[in-house]
Amino acid sequence: MATFFLIRHATSIASSNVLSGRSPGITLSDIGRDEAGQLARRFADIELAAIWSSPMERAVETAIPLGSISKLAINQSEHLNEIEYGDWTGMSFSSLAEDPHWQCFNHSRREAEIPGGELISHVQKRVVAQLAALNSEYGICSIAIVTHAEPIRLVLAYCLDSSDYLHDRLEIGPASVSIVRWSERPTVLSVNNILSLSIFCPA
Numbered sequence: 001m002a003t004f005f006l007i008r009h010a011t012s013i014a015s016s017n018v019l020s021g022r023s024p025g026i027t028l029s030d031i032g033r034d035e036a037g038q039l040a041r042r043f044a045d046i047e048l049a050a051i052w053s054s055p056m057e058r059a060v061e062t063a064i065p066l067g068s069i070s071k072l073a074i075n076q077s078e079h080l081n082e083i084e085y086g087d088w089t090g091m092s093f094s095s096l097a098e099d100p101h102w103q104c105f106n107h108s109r110r111e112a113e114i115p116g117g118e119l120i121s122h123v124q125k126r127v128v129a130q131l132a133a134l135n136s137e138y139g140i141c142s143i144a145i146v147t148h149a150e151p152i153r154l155v156l157a158y159c160l161d162s163s164d165y166l167h168d169r170l171e172i173g174p175a176s177v178s179i180v181r182w183s184e185r186p187t188v189l190s191v192n193n194i195l196s197l198s199i200f201c202p203a
Contacts, residue, residue, distance in 0.1 A: 002135040002182045003189070005043075006155060007066075007146045010035035010175040012058040018092050021085035028061045035175035040065035042177075048072060049141035052134065054080040054148060062175065063146040070144075079130035082148045086117025109165045120165055124154040131155065135182040152178055159186040 010032035014020040028036060039062070048070045053063040055076045063074045088096060096102040105112035109120045127147070134143055149172040157166045159180050171192050172178065179189040 001140050002049075002131075002138050003142045004131055004134075004155075004180050004182060005046075005048075005142065005144045006152045006178040006180065007039065007062065007144060008149050008152055008172050008174055008176050009054075009056070009058040009062040009146060010039065012174075014058075017094070018090060019085055019088050019096065021089040022056065022082050023090050025057065027057050032058070032062070032174065036062045036065045039175045039177075040069045043144070044069060046142055048144050049138050050075060050134070051144045051146070052077055052080060052130075053146040054082060054151075056082055056148070059146045059148065063144070066144060066146070077130055079126045080145060080147045080151065083114075083120070083123050083150050084118040085114055087115040088117065106168075109167055110163075120154070123151060124158060124165070127151045127155055128158050131180075131182060155180065156188060156191065159188050 009028075011029050012020070012026050012032055013029045014023075014026045020026050043066055048066075051063055051067055051070065051072050052075045053059045055078060059080075060074060060076065066072075067074045088099075088102070101113065101115055105114065113119065131145070150167065152172050153166050153170050156170055156178060157164065160166075173192055173194070175194075177193045178191045179193065181187045181189055
């Protein structure tokens, strides 16, 4: 029964007016590097068994200070990657605003299709499958997962057995930590945590 610390990457250089998705070269900003260092220090008293990350630069850069303080290698998995936004990648939100597919995506992601991209149901399945596999591999322990806001929301929706993907109901800020304890019925311990983490460690 693993405890997963679901970490959203720190603040990146990406424009807030553009859908970055899997665009290459999106690294952490100066603010983001400070956030990543502060995040790592919050884990100083937590014994992690492993660190797993999305392969995107901003996620790996967030994980590196945590790896240094925990003396752990950074494992990367495509299953933890950002949503594949297909034809929307790199587009401005103002350009997307008139797209009926985009409007559907923001109204009901369960029914929406991303042109050239992933179904949200597939994103949820791949991330949940990765956590289930890690739970089987590592057993009772704490594992850090560095990924993106939407995959974290999808894990939380799964744990809460929600038919809604909760994309507009859960705030997942940069360098925040959401915590779940895995089992046949996973338990949500914390959402968008920016405070103490040690109380959530397994006994």
